[in-house]
Amino acid sequence: MENVRREIIRFGINETYNLYMYSIADHHKSCLSINTTESDSTGTRLYAGGHVGIRFIRYLLNNASCNHIFDTVESLRVIELGCGVGIVSLLSFLPRRYLLSDRINKIILTDGFSEVAKIAELNYNTFKSEYSGIINDNIEVLTQELQWGNKENIIQLIDSVNDGKKFDIVIGTDLMYYNVNVTELLDTVLALILPDGIMIHAHHFRVDGTKRKVIDYFTAIGWNTLEISIEEFIESNELINHPEWYKVNVCISACNDKIQLLQTQHPNWRIFNSFDEGEDDFNDKDFKFPEL
Numbered sequence: 442m443e444n445v446r447r448e449i450i451r452f453g454i455n456e457t458y459n460l461y462m463y464s465i466a467d468h469h470k471s472c473l474s475i476n477t478t479e480s481d482s483t484g485t486r487l488y489a490g491g492h493v494g495i496r497f498i499r500y501l502l503n504n505a506s507c508n509h510i511f512d513t514v515e516s517l518r519v520i521e522l523g524c525g526v527g528i529v530s531l532l533s534f535l536p537r538r539y540l541l542s543d544r545i546n547k548i549i550l551t552d553g554f555s556e557v558a559k560i561a562e563l564n565y566n567t568f569k570s571e572y573s574g575i576i577n578d579n580i581e582v583l584t585q586e587l588q589w590g591n592k593e594n595i596i597q598l599i600d601s602v603n604d605g606k607k608f609d610i611v612i613g614t615d616l617m618y619y620n621v622n623v624t625e626l627l628d629t630v631l632a633l634i635l636p637d638g639i640m641i642h643a644h645h646f647r648v649d650g651t652k653r654k655v656i657d658y659f660t661a662i663g664w665n666t667l668e669i670s671i672e673e674f675i676e677s678n679e680l681i682n683h684p685e686w687y688k689v690n691v692c693i694s695a696c697n698d699k700i701q702l703l704q705t706q707h708p709n710w711r712i713f714n715s716f717d718e719g720e721d722d723f724n725d726k727d728f729k730f731p732e733l
């Protein structure tokens with residue numbers, strides 16, 4: 442892990458963390474050189490979806506009007522997919538200052554690539570030793586390699602780290618990258634999540650047609666997705682410095698009944714749509730020049 446360096450992550454002026462990731466230059470270099478299906482180095486830095494995702498999860502945990510989302514059970518088990526450097530779940534759930542952080546019982550950080558999973562583990566160990574005063578020690582955190590779509594890997598993970606039980610919450614940020622296999626990813630979510638669980642996710646969708654694939658997948662299994670405006674939970678004075686955060690779609694996916702209930706409680710949360718995507722089934726034989 443010779444390329445990892447410490448970098449400051451800020452929340453306002455009083456909350457900062459110094460954690461490990463690749464420098465921007467090393468990240469770009471490794472993404473350009475070794476990205477194949479066997480190796481992916483996108484996870485060596487925290488992405489915009491991650492920054493936004495942390496703020497959204499904190500908002501859900503700390504805002505009384507959202508607490509009902511976590512009401513299903515007393516102690517919640519969380520799994521993060523494609524966790525990269527691990528910072529999203531660590532900074533979302535571990536600080537004790539969040540009202541509901543004591544309801545979290547276990548967090549499993551997963552990534553398909555060993556180099557990246559090692560950075561997540563390094564960040565957890567650093568976080569535990571250097572920020573012990575502010576973190577909730579009762580939460581068990583484990584790091585595991587998990588390749589999406591690998592059924593054996595998924596069953597073995599559920600058995601080994603969670604006594605064969607599925608998870609209440611699945612987290613995923615910036616997973617809709619180039620070349621993502623949406624079916625493998627969402628099959629993995631479905632294999633890991635309890636029927637009344639929720640997926641909290643935030644992505645910059647890079648490829649046209651990917652939103653449609655997500656919507657179609659969830660529709661087919663009787664799930665739906667709500668989208669939440671980032672302006673609801675990030676202050677304008679922070680957003681003004683991060684225009685790239687506006688590209689992130691912040692979502693909650695769950696079974697239709699749960700989504701309907703959430704929508705009545707949060708009328709501003711809208712059903713996620715793909716209206717801004719290019720027409721992926723455009724057929725030029727149907728195209729006619731407009732008459733002048």
Ligand SMILES: C[S@@+](CC[C@H](N)C(=O)[O-])C[C@H]1O[C@@H](n2cnc3c(N)ncnc32)[C@H](O)[C@@H]1O
Pocket residue numbers: 481482483484485486487488489490491492522523524525526529552553554557587588589613614615616618
């Ligand atoms: C763009 S990065 C996002 C990292 C982090 N979630 C964030 O928001 O900063 C995508 C992550 O997904 C992981 N990933 C990509 N394809 C995967 C697969 N098939 N199985 C498991 N992890 C995968 C990568 O290793 C990487 O950590």
